[in-house]
Amino acid sequence: MSQIKADPNKVSWEESEFPILCETCLGDNPYLRMTKQSQAKECKVCTRPFTVFRWCPGVGMRFKKTEVCQTCSKVKNVCQTCLLDLEFGLPVQVRDTALGLADEAPRSDVNKEYFAQNMDAHFQNTENGLGSGGFGKAESAGREMLKKLQRTEPYYKRNRQHICSFFVKGNCTRGAECPYRHEMPAGGELNHQNLKDRYYGTNDPVARKMMSGPRAGGGKQMSPPEDQTITSLFITGITEDIKEQDLRGFFYAFGEIKSIVVVLKSKCAFVNFTTRMAAELAFEKAGSGVNLQGVALRVSWGKSRPVGARAEQKGVEAAPTPAAVMHALETGPPPPPGSKSKFAYPSQDPTYQGSTR
């Protein structure tokens, strides 16, 4: 792919043989059919023509294609479609603040093109490792934090179809054969994302959310319990060695435990107390961290989950009491589809923490 250019300022078009992609974007199927089109689109960042690769990342997924050119993706070490870091799968802003990288990629017109052109030549010459080479001491602390923020499993939900805008307005005439999702979009800050912002690592709502979350929040103690009705603690850092018994043995001293739910997949556990006092006491004593089986666990309050159907129906607390659950279980089989309740089973309700037993 390296061409000998007589004039360093001469613009030659990008040709590449394989895209730079993360595993999630490629999908779960190891067999892929991909189309390649040279100079099919302009890069969303540097607006130069580049080779577009298009493939289907799995059954029922939308076809994904490369959005930015290889040069731009090498500059920031990101996947060409999702613009997340290739190593961690995290937004550029998160990675840069953690590792202290201050990348000076220019953003304005000619500057941008000049920079891209130079990077192009640079990569053609070096052609080996992407991203930073050796890691200094400051970086390894950052890398630790990034490792904690990483996802454990590939998040294929981002390969789903886009939301049908006609459905949102209420008039999708395609009906059953509509290939777009017929769901209402989740509102909030995350709706307004901008590709340029995500790429340059400025003003990224996802990054902001990640960095203010409990895991990355540094040593700052969580503020005293907010919603008075929450009686559960949220433990993170759970590994396979830690069993429910261990948690029970530690937390029973603070008060009667209603239930313990361990979710190994996301390395977390919920400890639900019967009384609010017990939960507060537990947080007071153990809030700064628990050490079980040699593993340091972080303790925080169970967050009041986003409002679900149950909360909407009852209009009461976020977490239903056992009595409510028993009532729901005893009122016979789930209602037929098409009835008012969105969830047929209590366990489908996102606000319900723990199990139904």
Place this chain on the structure above:
Amino acid sequence: MPKIRSSRTKRAPEGFDEIEPTLKEFQQKMKDAENDPHEGKRKVEALWPIFRLHHQRSRYVYELFYKRKAISKELYEYLLKQGYADGNLIAKWKKAGYEKVCCLRCIQPKDTNFGTTCVCRVPRHTLEEGKVIECIHCGCRGCSSGSGAGSSSGASTSKDNDN
């Protein structure tokens, strides 16, 4: 070739007069489909009725000759020549596995990215739980021989009760 009759054109073979009303109706429907406004339809969707009628018309002739044996070979060949039915499409229907092919575009591998046939050729049981598919070429919802497509592409037709 024009379907106009004058004193110079050859007479149609016998038996043509019985099927003529049906053919005239197809012709009329085709004209309507051609003149339909494109409002409210996708770009590809505007062409679907054309393909559907073409399929139906050819199907009618095919069934008359091959299945019901209601017309003579002479009349059949006359119909093909005059453009009342598509000989190429009928040739496909004679092959095993292609009895219900919707249109010739959907079996053309050169039209696809990976050299395959259209999605409507996939048997229904393999395409499980996937929702309703309307292929982009002709709006077909499944024309493999095992998917119960019937003799028309897409939803049920208003078949004439002639013959």
